[in-house]
Amino acid sequence: MYDKRAGMPTVDLTIRNGNLVDPANGINAVTDLHIGDGMIKAIGLPPSDHSPERIVDAENQYVFPGIVDLCTRLREPGEEYKATILSETRAACSGGITSMVCPPDTFPIIDTPAMAHMVQNRAQAAGFASVHPLGALTIGLRGEQLTDMATLADAGCIGVSNALVSVENSLLMRRAMQYASTYDIPVFLTPKDSWLQGNGVVHEGRISTRLGLPAIPEAAETVGVARDLALVETSGATAHIAMVSCRRSVDKIRAAQNRNIPVTASASINHLLCTEDNIGEFDAQYKVIPPLRTESDRQGLIAGIVDGHVAVICSDHQPHGADAKLAPFSEAAIGIAGIDTLLTLAYTLVRDGIIDLETVISAMTDNPARIAGLDCGKLNSGSPADLCIFDPDKPWQLNEQTMQSQGRNSPWYGTDLVGKVTMTLKRGEIVYET
Amino acid sequence: MSAQPSRSIQFDDQGNLRHFLTIDALPAETLVQILDTAESFIDFGLREIRKMPLLRGKTVVNLFFEPSTRTRTTFEIAAKRLSADVINMSATRMSTTKGESILDTVRTLEAMHTDLFVVRDHASGTPHLIADHLPSHVRVINAGDGRHAHPTQAMLDMFTIRQKKDDFSRLRVAIVGDILHSRVARSQIHALSILGAREIRVIGPRTLIPTDIQSMGVNATTDMTDGLDDIDVIIMLRIQRERMDGQLIPSEQEFFNRYGLTEEKLRFARPDAIVMHPGPINRGLEIASSVADSSRSVILNQVTNGIAVRMSIMARIMGGSGR
Numbered sequence: 001m002y003d004k005r006a007g008m009p010t011v012d013l014t015i016r017n018g019n020l021v022d023p024a025n026g027i028n029a030v031t032d033l034h035i036g037d038g039m040i041k042a043i044g045l046p047p048s049d050h051s052p053e054r055i056v057d058a059e060n061q062y063v064f065p066g067i068v069d070l071c072t073r074l075r076e077p078g079e080e081y082k083a084t085i086l087s088e089t090r091a092a093c094s095g096g097i098t099s100m101v102c103p104p105d106t107f108p109i110i111d112t113p114a115m116a117h118m119v120q121n122r123a124q125a126a127g128f129a130s131v132h133p134l135g136a137l138t139i140g141l142r143g144e145q146l147t148d149m150a151t152l153a154d155a156g157c158i159g160v161s162n163a164l165v166s167v168e169n170s171l172l173m174r175r176a177m178q179y180a181s182t183y184d185i186p187v188f189l190t191p192k193d194s195w196l197q198g199n200g201v202v203h204e205g206r207i208s209t210r211l212g213l214p215a216i217p218e219a220a221e222t223v224g225v226a227r228d229l230a231l232v233e234t235s236g237a238t239a240h241i242a243m244v245s246c247r248r249s250v251d252k253i254r255a256a257q258n259r260n261i262p263v264t265a266s267a268s269i270n271h272l273l274c275t276e277d278n279i280g281e282f283d284a285q286y287k288v289i290p291p292l293r294t295e296s297d298r299q300g301l302i303a304g305i306v307d308g309h310v311a312v313i314c315s316d317h318q319p320h321g322a323d324a325k326l327a328p329f330s331e332a333a334i335g336i337a338g339i340d341t342l343l344t345l346a347y348t349l350v351r352d353g354i355i356d357l358e359t360v361i362s363a364m365t366d367n368p369a370r371i372a373g374l375d376c377g378k379l380n381s382g383s384p385a386d387l388c389i390f391d392p393d394k395p396w397q398l399n400e401q402t403m404q405s406q407g408r409n410s411p412w413y414g415t416d417l418v419g420k421v422t423m424t425l426k427r428g429e430i431v432y433e434t
Numbered sequence: 435m436s437a438q439p440s441r442s443i444q445f446d447d448q449g450n451l452r453h454f455l456t457i458d459a460l461p462a463e464t465l466v467q468i469l470d471t472a473e474s475f476i477d478f479g480l481r482e483i484r485k486m487p488l489l490r491g492k493t494v495v496n497l498f499f500e501p502s503t504r505t506r507t508t509f510e511i512a513a514k515r516l517s518a519d520v521i522n523m524s525a526t527r528m529s530t531t532k533g534e535s536i537l538d539t540v541r542t543l544e545a546m547h548t549d550l551f552v553v554r555d556h557a558s559g560t561p562h563l564i565a566d567h568l569p570s571h572v573r574v575i576n577a578g579d580g581r582h583a584h585p586t587q588a589m590l591d592m593f594t595i596r597q598k599k600d601d602f603s604r605l606r607v608a609i610v611g612d613i614l615h616s617r618v619a620r621s622q623i624h625a626l627s628i629l630g631a632r633e634i635r636v637i638g639p640r641t642l643i644p645t646d647i648q649s650m651g652v653n654a655t656t657d658m659t660d661g662l663d664d665i666d667v668i669i670m671l672r673i674q675r676e677r678m679d680g681q682l683i684p685s686e687q688e689f690f691n692r693y694g695l696t697e698e699k700l701r702f703a704r705p706d707a708i709v710m711h712p713g714p715i716n717r718g719l720e721i722a723s724s725v726a727d728s729s730r731s732v733i734l735n736q737v738t739n740g741i742a743v744r745m746s747i748m749a750r751i752m753g754g755s756g757r
Contacts, residue, residue: 204645205646206646206649208644208646209644209647209649209650210458210620210649211558211559211582212558212579212580212582212617212620213558213580213581213582215644215645217645281442281443281456281559282558282559282562282563323535326535326537326563326567327535327536327563328536328557328558328560328579328580329558329559330557330580
């Protein structure tokens with residue numbers, strides 16, 4: 001089953017003089033890290049039996065736990081012409097990501113144990129980042145009938161989700177939450193009212209009005225959030241609200257958390273950095289769902305990350321080929337290929353003094369790991385060595401040569417960036433090195 | 435670390451207008467020059483020989499992905515009067531990724547040495563997309579895209595207003611009806627605002643007024659009595675019956691009662707107010723026949739002016755173009 005690629009043996013190594021940032025353990029210090037047999041053996045002084053084959057100098061660089069990305073689309077199975085598990089798990093490693101959660105909206109949909117196994121096995125065979133699927137909440141994501149959730153969980157699904165398909169039937173949603181909670185399976189939600197969302201493609205506001213594009217009002221999300229929070233509160237489920245886009249959603253989630261409702265939330269890096277104004281004159285590279293909203297919403301999301309009520313930053317990686325965006329805005333493909341740039345872009349929030357380093361790293365490591373129930377996202381001695389080394393000052397450009405994802409859809413494509421992962425380890429293997 | 439800033443593709447590197455896609459952010463000077471040139475073309479239609487050699491040897495393709503007779507015809511006449519060769523393509527396309535993409539269609543036609551595309555489509559932004567992917571010597575005019583823009587219509591409306599009312603800075607203009615779905619209204623608002631109109635008002639029920647319309651520099655009101663007070667120019671928009679499924683307005687009767695322009699409601703405006711409509715009009719829905727056919731109505735002037743204004747725009751963007 002475990003088909004490790006040739007030429008990638010685990011090496012016993014020491015990473016020297018890196019600035020280790022491990023929020024789960026409260027570490028932010030320049031120190032050494034010692035790895036042997038794929039495990040973190042010690043931090044600081046080397047263990048007596050450690051004889052590294054290689055010493056990596058990480059001076060003036062950061063050493064972070066491997067990034068855990070809670071929302072990545074790999075396009076396999078079903079859309080391998082866009083990307084594959086191999087291409088995207090390998091690309092993820094070049095961005096410091098070592099664990100990826102994928103929604104169930106592949107073709108076929110991940111609503112059976114066989115599909116869940118297949119995705120994980122292919123990722124394991126590829127040998128780069130690990131992939132942890134979400135099982136479908138309803139069969140075929142049709143919102144009519146519950147899946148065998150407990151069986152899906154046994155097959156490795158870290159939670160259940162109806163992906164971007166809204167479950168209009170509130171009774172069914174309530175029962176899905178009750179059933180999932182029976183087996184302590186977290187429910188991943190992307191709340192929205194599909195009637196209010198309609199055929200909208202941009203936030204209802206200044207840009208939709210000026211460009212005459214079909215609009216998605218804020219209420220399309222907040223109505224969904226309000227409903228789902230009410231159902232979470234009474235169903236006993238543990239829920240994660242994936243990729244909120246507006247300030248009022250954050251307010252509702254904050255209020256719910258303050259009442260001890262077991263709900264967490266994430267925001268995509270796109271929503272933390274961009275607003276509707278980036279669309280300019282129909283720039284379809286900024287077409288995402290939920291849509292980019294106002295500056296006030298962006299600030300609301302940032303405030304949520306800062307105060308911890310939005311605990312996770314994810315890439316919302318959605319790779320497409322180069323021509324997918326070459327259509328009128330309303331017909332262009334949705335999404336941004338984001339795994340190459342997640343850490344680079346998230347670090348800009350630190351560099352610009354908007355969010356502190358520990359919070360940003362925590363939002364991409366131990367917080368998502370905890371929500372996904374994964375034993376990673378931290379640098380504990382005795383744990384598998386999933387980590388990345390990040391040079392915060394390294395300039396690079398996202399282009400045909402550097403973009404590792406098979407996707408080519410990024411607003412940052414062709415732009416100069418600062419901050420780059422220089423090495424990534426997965427279970428002690430060097431899976432990426434510049 | 436922001437990504438690339440948005441840019442205007444309407445201008446070339448020297449700042450010359452090379453496409454006519456939207457009026458948004460055009461300099462007032464450009465609009466005035468287009469109107470002035472149109473002025474010189476207006477008598478031209480009355481001459482015995484109505485041909486000018488400005489676009490001789492150029493090929494103009496009217497690429498209409500959405501049906502249109504009036505607009506396409508006026509573009510065709512305008513191009514022919516400038517001596518261009520005109521090809522009409524009434525293409526249908528599927529709004530999915532299946533079938534030939536818009537850009538494939540356009541590149542095929544461009545390979546046949548088209549100099550100017552006149553584009554209409556049901557999707558907002560299609561002319562921008564096309565302009566962004568053609569060689570730099572090929573020009574694009576937007577003949578109406580989705581709800582976004584209909585800049586040549588707005589220019590002929592400005593021309594008509596200028597014929598009747600000389601100074602924009604003194605004018606209060608009301609645009610009435612379905613603002614939400616109207617590309618004409620959006621382009622008119624930009625044009626009026628750039629030309630310095632004293633006030634622009636939009637009037638309609640809240641279901642038909644886009645949110646944040648104030649960000650375009652207009653005042654929104656829901657009532658015709660207040661809305662038409664002291665108004666110099668009333669622009670009635672066409673209500674598309676197929677859109678009115680009982681969810682945006684309850685019934686045609688109720689809409690006409692509230693917003694239909696009747697002689698009675700016309701009295702709220704200034705006594706010399708003119709009435710405009712981009713056509714085709716729905717008599718008894720947005721406008722009463724007695725108003726549409728009255729001396730206050732300039733609806734037919736708009737149609738006549740359409741040819742001169744489109745000639746002017748074509749001449750402007752094709753001027754100095756060439757392979």
